[in-house]
Amino acid sequence: MKGLLVKDFRLLTVNREFIILTLILGVGMLIFASGRQLFPLMFVMFVAAIVGAGTINDDEADNGNAFLFTMPFSVREYVAEKYLFCFMLSFGAMVIMAVGAAAAVLLGKGDRVSGLGITYVLSLVAAVLMQAWTIPVNLRFGGRKSNIANAVIFFVVFAAITLILNLFTPGIGPVFETVSAMGLKVIAAAGFVAAALIYAASIAVSLRIMAKKEF
Amino acid sequence: MSEYLLKADRLKKNYGGFTLDCSLEVPKGRITGIVGRNGAGKTTLFKAALGLIKADGGSVRILGKDPLRLTAEDKAKTGVALSDSGFNGFLKVRDVKRILKGFYAGFDEAYFDEQAEKMQLPVNKNIKEFSTGMKAKLKVLAAVTHGAELLIMDEPTAGLDVVARNELLEMLNEYMEKDENRAVVISSHISGDLEGLCDDIYMIDEGRIVLHEDTDVLMDSYAVLKVDEEQFKGLDKSHILRVKREPFGYSCLTGEKNFYTENCPGIVVERGGIDSVMTLMIKGEEI
Numbered sequence: 001m002k003g004l005l006v007k008d009f010r011l012l013t014v015n016r017e018f019i020i021l022t023l024i025l026g027v028g029m030l031i032f033a034s035g036r037q038l039f040p041l042m043f044v045m046f047v048a049a050i051v052g053a054g055t056i057n058d059d060e061a062d063n064g065n066a067f068l069f070t071m072p073f074s075v076r077e078y079v080a081e082k083y084l085f086c087f088m089l090s091f092g093a094m095v096i097m098a099v100g101a102a103a104a105v106l107l108g109k110g111d112r113v114s115g116l117g118i119t120y121v122l123s124l125v126a127a128v129l130m131q132a133w134t135i136p137v138n139l140r141f142g143g144r145k146s147n148i149a150n151a152v153i154f155f156v157v158f159a160a161i162t163l164i165l166n167l168f169t170p171g172i173g174p175v176f177e178t179v180s181a182m183g184l185k186v187i188a189a190a191g192f193v194a195a196a197l198i199y200a201a202s203i204a205v206s207l208r209i210m211a212k213k214e215f
Numbered sequence: 216m217s218e219y220l221l222k223a224d225r226l227k228k229n230y231g232g233f234t235l236d237c238s239l240e241v242p243k244g245r246i247t248g249i250v251g252r253n254g255a256g257k258t259t260l261f262k263a264a265l266g267l268i269k270a271d272g273g274s275v276r277i278l279g280k281d282p283l284r285l286t287a288e289d290k291a292k293t294g295v296a297l298s299d300s301g302f303n304g305f306l307k308v309r310d311v312k313r314i315l316k317g318f319y320a321g322f323d324e325a326y327f328d329e330q331a332e333k334m335q336l337p338v339n340k341n342i343k344e345f346s347t348g349m350k351a352k353l354k355v356l357a358a359v360t361h362g363a364e365l366l367i368m369d370e371p372t373a374g375l376d377v378v379a380r381n382e383l384l385e386m387l388n389e390y391m392e393k394d395e396n397r398a399v400v401i402s403s404h405i406s407g408d409l410e411g412l413c414d415d416i417y418m419i420d421e422g423r424i425v426l427h428e429d430t431d432v433l434m435d436s437y438a439v440l441k442v443d444e445e446q447f448k449g450l451d452k453s454h455i456l457r458v459k460r461e462p463f464g465y466s467c468l469t470g471e472k473n474f475y476t477e478n479c480p481g482i483v484v485e486r487g488g489i490d491s492v493m494t495l496m497i498k499g500e501e502i
Contacts, residue, residue, distance in 0.1 A: 003318030010310040011303060058303055066300035067354075070265050070367075071318050072287040215267040215300075 004073060004081040008055045012089075015051055022047045023093075027100035031107060038119055041097050045127035048093040052086030053134035057143035066215040075210045082135055083203060090127040094120055125195050132202035139209045218242050220278055220365040220398045221264055227272030228259055228422075235259045235422040236273070241365070241400045246391060248413035248430070249402040250489055252497075256422040257402040258298060261369050265295065278365065291319055294358030298370035298402075301354050304343025308336050311357060319361035327360045334382065348379040355383050359390045366390065368401040372408050380405070384412050406489035410434065418493050425496045428470075437487030438472035439495065441465075446482050457499025468495035 012019070022044055029040035059065050098120060141149040179187060221241035228235040235256045241247045249257050262268045264275050266282030275282060278289055302311055308331055315322050331338065334352045342350065355371050366387070372380045387399055403409055409416055416433060418426040442450060443464035454471035469475060476484050485491070
């Protein structure tokens, strides 16, 4: 796995201008848009997730996977490394933004500090969930096709949610009331469990995709 | 482990109209060549042997194991250069060195540096900006620098000039000289590369092995007899492998050159060579 991580971090330098620009924009928004931490945070972490999953396309470029998969690692290690690498990027982005937020506070431009911790943790969970989507889609469809697949999947999911909400409108109110009555901690715990299950399902799907692949 | 580092037995793979169906053995201590036209099945054979594609039938063992069950430690014992695949073009030689160091415990950094300098590979230039020769050299260098037991080289000399080809072949010879238990299997459509390098040669066409012979035997015992109609009628055909109609009469491939030089003094007997043997094995007809 070490070799795979070295490869992906070396490939990351190809996009260094884009990454630096994203971080400058993110930290800039933190400093100059006091009180609006969530948007710049999500922006930077989502970009990190997309860049991380993009290394799957880098591996596939010019039929590179054929040679890559002759190297000493298994399909399981490859999949695990992609999830780890993407998580490291999002976590790194979160840390950089936290440092940026602290700098903003010191400069007198920042928002209140209390309550920011949960915002950062939730943003990391959201970024991880995005990776749970982008990694299997990129593995399955590759570079150009994955963009189309993402759009189609997003449309189908959005349409399904809209349809369900429309069909069950009378029943939604009581559901929300029941959920609200559970309290924030229970909702947060349920959310984390749901996110963990989605993440695990994503890894299982990615392993299945890669097990069927030929190079 | 078996004495064969690579062994395929009736290995089958179907791709639409193409079917690979071949057997091959690569023993320790030998350089085995595979020669065939483009699309003959050389790359498919290698990919099946490496577990990059799944075989549809037969069996293949690499380092004594099913390629789909190779561990990372097993894979570290192979060095591979593929004709249609390599490192990402945005990487540089210095990146490749770090990646190889991360993958292989036995990576010889000093040898890599020494050879990269000898081959004049630019360390800080993107691989996509390399010439064909530079890319080929880097592929072979990456394969030979971690002490692999088996090298699988798919068309490593394709598109190279004579000097670059000789440098690569010299590197493969050096690799073999370091350990007698190593083996190399190399494919090429440039017969000269294989004649000077390989201990034995497989000829493959349309997914099938049409001939397997020791290189010495191929060079010494195979010959092409050039005969006119009359000579052909009177020719002892018991040692003729293939016959091809020509404007002057017939070209006849034999694996018993001495038989015809001694018993048929009037006919033209030309040295075989891989190209002419290959051509007659493919284009010629069996008697």
